[in-house]
Amino acid sequence: MSRRRSIKNQKSAIKNFPATASRQTVLAVADRLHSTAIHLLRRVRKQDIATGEGPARLSALSVLVFGGPKALGELAAAEQVKPPTMSRIVAGLARSQLVEITADPHDARRLHIRATPQGRRLLHKGRRLRIEYLAAQLDHLTPQELAQLAAAVAILQRALSNWR
Amino acid sequence: MSRRRSIKNQKSAIKNFPATASRQTVLAVADRLHSTAIHLLRRVRKQDIATGEGPARLSALSVLVFGGPKALGELAAAEQVKPPTMSRIVAGLARSQLVEITADPHDARRLHIRATPQGRRLLHKGRRLRIEYLAAQLDHLTPQELAQLAAAVAILQRALSNWR
DNA sequence: GAATATAGTTAGCTATGCTAACTAATTACT
DNA sequence: AGTAATTAGTTAGCATAGCTAACTATATTC
Numbered sequence: 001m002s003r004r005r006s007i008k009n010q011k012s013a014i015k016n017f018p019a020t021a022s023r024q025t026v027l028a029v030a031d032r033l034h035s036t037a038i039h040l041l042r043r044v045r046k047q048d049i050a051t052g053e054g055p056a057r058l059s060a061l062s063v064l065v066f067g068g069p070k071a072l073g074e075l076a077a078a079e080q081v082k083p084p085t086m087s088r089i090v091a092g093l094a095r096s097q098l099v100e101i102t103a104d105p106h107d108a109r110r111l112h113i114r115a116t117p118q119g120r121r122l123l124h125k126g127r128r129l130r131i132e133y134l135a136a137q138l139d140h141l142t143p144q145e146l147a148q149l150a151a152a153v154a155i156l157q158r159a160l161s162n163w164r
Numbered sequence: 165m166s167r168r169r170s171i172k173n174q175k176s177a178i179k180n181f182p183a184t185a186s187r188q189t190v191l192a193v194a195d196r197l198h199s200t201a202i203h204l205l206r207r208v209r210k211q212d213i214a215t216g217e218g219p220a221r222l223s224a225l226s227v228l229v230f231g232g233p234k235a236l237g238e239l240a241a242a243e244q245v246k247p248p249t250m251s252r253i254v255a256g257l258a259r260s261q262l263v264e265i266t267a268d269p270h271d272a273r274r275l276h277i278r279a280t281p282q283g284r285r286l287l288h289k290g291r292r293l294r295i296e297y298l299a300a301q302l303d304h305l306t307p308q309e310l311a312q313l314a315a316a317v318a319i320l321q322r323a324l325s326n327w328r
Numbered sequence: 329g330a331a332t333a334t335a336g337t338t339a340g341c342t343a344t345g346c347t348a349a350c351t352a353a354t355t356a357c358t
Numbered sequence: 359a360g361t362a363a364t365t366a367g368t369t370a371g372c373a374t375a376g377c378t379a380a381c382t383a384t385a386t387t388c
Binding site: 235252 | 365368369376
């Protein structure tokens with residue numbers, strides 16, 4: 001509930017804002033943000049079909065490609081999913097030869113899971129499809145709107161990293 | 165690919181923007197927007213567990229509550245899902261007595277599906293949980309940031325309504 | 329060396345998506 | 359009027375993806 005930013009930041013603002021937004025305002029923004037995110041992803045997700053892999057697999061693969069090799073439990077935590085769920089996702093990725101699994105030399109209980117070159121290629125292909133679709137839609141925005149959007153996304157990204 | 169906005173709009177901007185954003189910029193914004201939306205929804209969705217109904221049912225119920233009674237095919241189209249999928253979703257909602265199904269008096273093939281009072285109550289409860297969770301997180305933003313976010317969401321909402 | 333803790337897997341449930349093939353009702357065309 | 363084509367939904371069957379509970383195997387602790 002607390003607002004963490006200092007008064008100092010607010011001085012640099014162009015307009016004068018109240019120290020806190022009203023509850024109503026916050027709820028309204030939250031509501032629209034929620035519904036907009038749902039509809040956006042619903043559209044974008046359809047581009048993934050072309051990769052032949054489901055969203056959970058693509059998302060896990062992306063963690064491996066961009067975050068490097070991981071143990072199963074680490075992957076599960078990164079994806080906010082329980083270990084049995086990740087176990088199946090990884091099994092699917094391995095079946096499609098998108099990841100390679102070896103035992104951790106220091107701890108035989110742990111798996112060392114990493115993306116294969118094919119995995120990297122597939123991920124980049126899928127990513128390109130999604131992003132290019134989205135970009136094609138955003139292309140209808142004016143540069144100002146795009147800049148506003150970019151700023152808002154940055155705000156959200158930072159906020160997300162602090163959520164529980 | 166075309167940029168649809170006129171020069172006129174750009175004159176009223178505070179800063180000078182180029183007439184079009186670079187391809188790189190658009191792709192980068194699309195990429196971050198995509199990943200941010202995914203992570204945001206992944207968090208928010210966990211609030212839904214308390215309602216005892218899955219996301220597809222809650223979403224369909226929401227269409228009925230806010231959009232009024234619908235036939236099954238209309239619901240499927242609104243949710244961008246195929247009829248057999250919606251058939252099962254509606255069956256589940258009916259089993260939980262969240263919707264009521266009668267035959268369309270003018271066309272016996274069509275179903276007349278509408279939310280029951282319980283359905284309305286459950287939806288509003290779930291919605292409140294999600295939105296209040298999101299709002300609690302947004303509450304950490306400064307009023308300026310919130311305003312930026314709200315503006316960006318409005319831009320996105322408008323853009324979404326024009327997508328194919 | 330025995331007890332405990334940790335990492336993953338297996339089994340089994342639910343939900344959500346799909347396509348293909350079906351039934352039933354309506355509309356269109358002789 | 360009667361048949362053909364279209365439209366609305368359902369059923370069957372498959373895959374993915376989430377969960378919990380119960381299991382195995384390895385490490386760690388005492």
